[in-house]
Amino acid sequence: MSTAANAAGTGATGATGATGDPVDQPGRSRPSPALLSLNTATVGKQWNLRQMIEACARHEVRGISPWRDKLTELGADEAARLIRHHGLTVTGLCRGGMFPAADAAARAAALEDNRRAVDDAATLGAQCLVLVVGGIVPGTRDLAGARQMVFDGIAELLEYARGAGVPLAIEPLHPMYCADRACVNTIDQALDICDALEPRAAGAAPSGAIGVAVDAYHVWWDPNLPRAVARIGRERLLGYHICDWLVPTRDLLLDRGMMGDGVIDLPALRALVEAQGYTGMHEVEIFSNHWWSQDPDAVMQTIKERHQRCS
Amino acid sequence: MSTAANAAGTGATGATGATGDPVDQPGRSRPSPALLSLNTATVGKQWNLRQMIEACARHEVRGISPWRDKLTELGADEAARLIRHHGLTVTGLCRGGMFPAADAAARAAALEDNRRAVDDAATLGAQCLVLVVGGIVPGTRDLAGARQMVFDGIAELLEYARGAGVPLAIEPLHPMYCADRACVNTIDQALDICDALEPRAAGAAPSGAIGVAVDAYHVWWDPNLPRAVARIGRERLLGYHICDWLVPTRDLLLDRGMMGDGVIDLPALRALVEAQGYTGMHEVEIFSNHWWSQDPDAVMQTIKERHQRCS
Numbered sequence: 030m031s032t033a034a035n036a037a038g039t040g041a042t043g044a045t046g047a048t049g050d051p052v053d054q055p056g057r058s059r060p061s062p063a064l065l066s067l068n069t070a071t072v073g074k075q076w077n078l079r080q081m082i083e084a085c086a087r088h089e090v091r092g093i094s095p096w097r098d099k100l101t102e103l104g105a106d107e108a109a110r111l112i113r114h115h116g117l118t119v120t121g122l123c124r125g126g127m128f129p130a131a132d133a134a135a136r137a138a139a140l141e142d143n144r145r146a147v148d149d150a151a152t153l154g155a156q157c158l159v160l161v162v163g164g165i166v167p168g169t170r171d172l173a174g175a176r177q178m179v180f181d182g183i184a185e186l187l188e189y190a191r192g193a194g195v196p197l198a199i200e201p202l203h204p205m206y207c208a209d210r211a212c213v214n215t216i217d218q219a220l221d222i223c224d225a226l227e228p229r230a231a232g233a234a235p236s237g238a239i240g241v242a243v244d245a246y247h248v249w250w251d252p253n254l255p256r257a258v259a260r261i262g263r264e265r266l267l268g269y270h271i272c273d274w275l276v277p278t279r280d281l282l283l284d285r286g287m288m289g290d291g292v293i294d295l296p297a298l299r300a301l302v303e304a305q306g307y308t309g310m311h312e313v314e315i316f317s318n319h320w321w322s323q324d325p326d327a328v329m330q331t332i333k334e335r336h337q338r339c340s
Numbered sequence: 341m342s343t344a345a346n347a348a349g350t351g352a353t354g355a356t357g358a359t360g361d362p363v364d365q366p367g368r369s370r371p372s373p374a375l376l377s378l379n380t381a382t383v384g385k386q387w388n389l390r391q392m393i394e395a396c397a398r399h400e401v402r403g404i405s406p407w408r409d410k411l412t413e414l415g416a417d418e419a420a421r422l423i424r425h426h427g428l429t430v431t432g433l434c435r436g437g438m439f440p441a442a443d444a445a446a447r448a449a450a451l452e453d454n455r456r457a458v459d460d461a462a463t464l465g466a467q468c469l470v471l472v473v474g475g476i477v478p479g480t481r482d483l484a485g486a487r488q489m490v491f492d493g494i495a496e497l498l499e500y501a502r503g504a505g506v507p508l509a510i511e512p513l514h515p516m517y518c519a520d521r522a523c524v525n526t527i528d529q530a531l532d533i534c535d536a537l538e539p540r541a542a543g544a545a546p547s548g549a550i551g552v553a554v555d556a557y558h559v560w561w562d563p564n565l566p567r568a569v570a571r572i573g574r575e576r577l578l579g580y581h582i583c584d585w586l587v588p589t590r591d592l593l594l595d596r597g598m599m600g601d602g603v604i605d606l607p608a609l610r611a612l613v614e615a616q617g618y619t620g621m622h623e624v625e626i627f628s629n630h631w632w633s634q635d636p637d638a639v640m641q642t643i644k645e646r647h648q649r650c651s
Binding site for chain 1: 588
C-alpha cells in the first residue's frame with residue numbers, strides 16, 4: 030500500500046524539492062560524509078550482512094549497525110572479522126531490550142537473551158547495545174508495571190554490560206509504539222532511568238555505561254526536545270539515528286521516510302546533538318516497504334546524497 | 341483493511357475477554373450511566389445529526405458532542421432546538437483550531453472560521469469548543485513556527501470566546517498527529533499555553549475560559565500522565581473523551597478501539613480525572629472503519645455497556 034504512494038512522493042521531486050534542501054540554508058553546514066553509518070534495517074530485505082558490509086566498503090560508508098537476526102545468520106565472529114577487515118565502525122548493535130514478560134521465568138529468559146546481546150556487541154566492538162525496551166505484557170493493561178519491569182531489567186543488565194565494556198543505549202520510541210514495542214517514549218523518561226541507575230555526584234560526569242540513543246523519528250515531535258537533548262549531555266549521548274517522518278504516514282511500522290522526504294528538520298536536530306559535543310556517527314535506519322523494494326545500491330547512493338543535503 | 345481484522349479482535353471475545361473487565365476489580369467503581377456522552381464522530385458515517393440526537397434520546401444517552409460538518413447539514417439553530425427538546429447536554433463542539441497557515445490571509449481566514457465555531461458553540465450551549473490546533477504548514481519543516489502560530493491564534497480567539505461565554509478546550513493530540521493535525525501533543529504543552537494566556541495569580545483559581553480536553557487515546561502513553569492531569573486542576577479540565585488503543589493499530593486515523601478492546605486502563609484514567617474534582621461527562625469518540633460499518637443502534641448499545649464495564 031505504501032510503496033506506490035511513496036514512490037510518487039519521494040525522489041528528487043518529493044518533499045525535498047517542495048521544501049528546499051534543509052542544509053542549504055544560512056548557518057547550516059553539511060555533515061562530514063565520514064560520519065555516515067548504515068543500520069542494517071535499511072536494506073536488510075535485499076541484502077544479508079556480508080553483502081551489507083561489502084556494500085559499505087564499496088560505497089565508502091564508514092559505519093554499520095547490525096540487527097541481531099542478520100548477525101546470527103553470519104555468525105558474530107565472522108561478522109566481526111569482516112567488519113574489521115573493511116575498517117568499519119560498529120555504531121551499535123540492534124537490539125537488546127524487550128524486558129516485560131508475563132512471569133519470572135519469561136523475564137529471566139529475556140534477561141539471558143540480553144546478556145547474549147551484550148556478548149555479541151562486545152565481539153563486534155560495538156559502540157553500544159541499543160535497547161528497545163518492550164511494551165505492555167500481552168493480555169494486560171498494566172503500563173506502569175511494564176515500565177517497572179523495564180527498569181528492573183535494565184538495572185540487572187547494567188552490571189553485566191559494564192563488565193563486558195558495552196554501553197547500554199536506551200532508545201525512546203515514538204509513543205505510537207508504547208503498547209507493543211517500547212514503553213519508554215521520551216528522552217526525559219530514558220534519562221530518569223539513567224539518573225536512577227547511575228546517580229550523578231555533584232560535578233561528576235556520568236560514566237557513559239548507560240545512556241540514550243536519539244532517533245529523529247521517535248523524538249522530533251517532543252515539545253521539550255531542546256531541553257531534553259541538552260539534559261542528555263555528552264557522555265550519555267550514545268547514538269544518533271536519522272530518517273524522516275512522511276506526511277501522510279501510511280503504516281505505523283513500515284513507512285518511515287528517507288531524509289529530506291518528510292517534515293523533520295534534521296539539520297536543526299543535528300545542531301542540538303552537536304551542541305552537546307557529540308562527534309559520533311549518523312546512523313540511517315529506515316523501515317520502509319518502499320525502500321525495501323528498491324535496488325539496494327541505488328538506496329545506498331540516495332542515503333549518501335540525502336545525508337549530505339538533508340541532515 | 342482494518343475492518344476485517346478488528347471484527348475478529350473485538351466484541352465479547354476480544355481483548356476484554358482476554359484481559360478481564362477493568363472496572364470489575366477491587367476498588368474500582370462503575371461510572372454513572374448518566375455521564376455518557378456521544379461524540380458524533382463515532383456513528384457519523386451511519387447517521388446524520390438529527391438521527392444521532394434522536395438515538396441519544398432513544399438509548400438514554402444524556403450528552404452529545406457534534407462535529408461541525410454535521411451541524412452545518414442540519415443548521416445550528418435547528419440542532420440547538422432539537423437538542424433542547426430532548427434535554428441533552430452538549431459536552432463540546434468539535435472543532436475549532438487548525439491555526440497554522442502559509443500566509444497572513446490564510447491565518448486570518450482560519451481565525452474567522454474559529455469565530456464562527458465559537459458562535460455555533462454558543463448557539464448550542466456547548467460546554468466548550470474543542471481545539472484541534474493544526475500541524476506544520478505544508479511544504480515546510482517549521483514545527484516551532486507552527487507552534488507559535490497556534491499560540492497566537494488561540495490568544496486572539498480567546499477574547500472573542502470569552503465574550504461569547506464559550507470555554508476553549510485545547511485538545512493535545514497523540515504525537516503521531518504532530519505533523520498534520522495538531523502540534524500540541526501533551527497535556528503539559530497545552531497547560532503551558534493556558535498559563536501563558538491566563539497567568540495565575542497566587543491563590544487565584546483559573547477562570548475556566550481556557551483549558552484542556554483530555555482524550556484517553558491521545559494521552560494514555562504519557563509517562564508524566566498523573567502529574568499532568570493533576571496540573572490541569574478542576575477549572576481547566578473542560579472535557580474527557582474515551583475510546584481505546586488497539587494492538588495492533590492498523591491505521592493511524594481510523595482504527596481506534598471501543599472501550600475494553602485495547603490496552604488503555606480507562607478506570608485508572610477516570611480516577612485521575614475524578615481526583616481533580618471532574619464531574620463532567622464521558623464523551624465516546626471513536627474514529628473506526630470497523631465501528632462505522634456496524635448497525636448504529638448496536639454500536640450505541642455496545643457503547644453503553646462498555647462505558648459501564650470498561651471505563
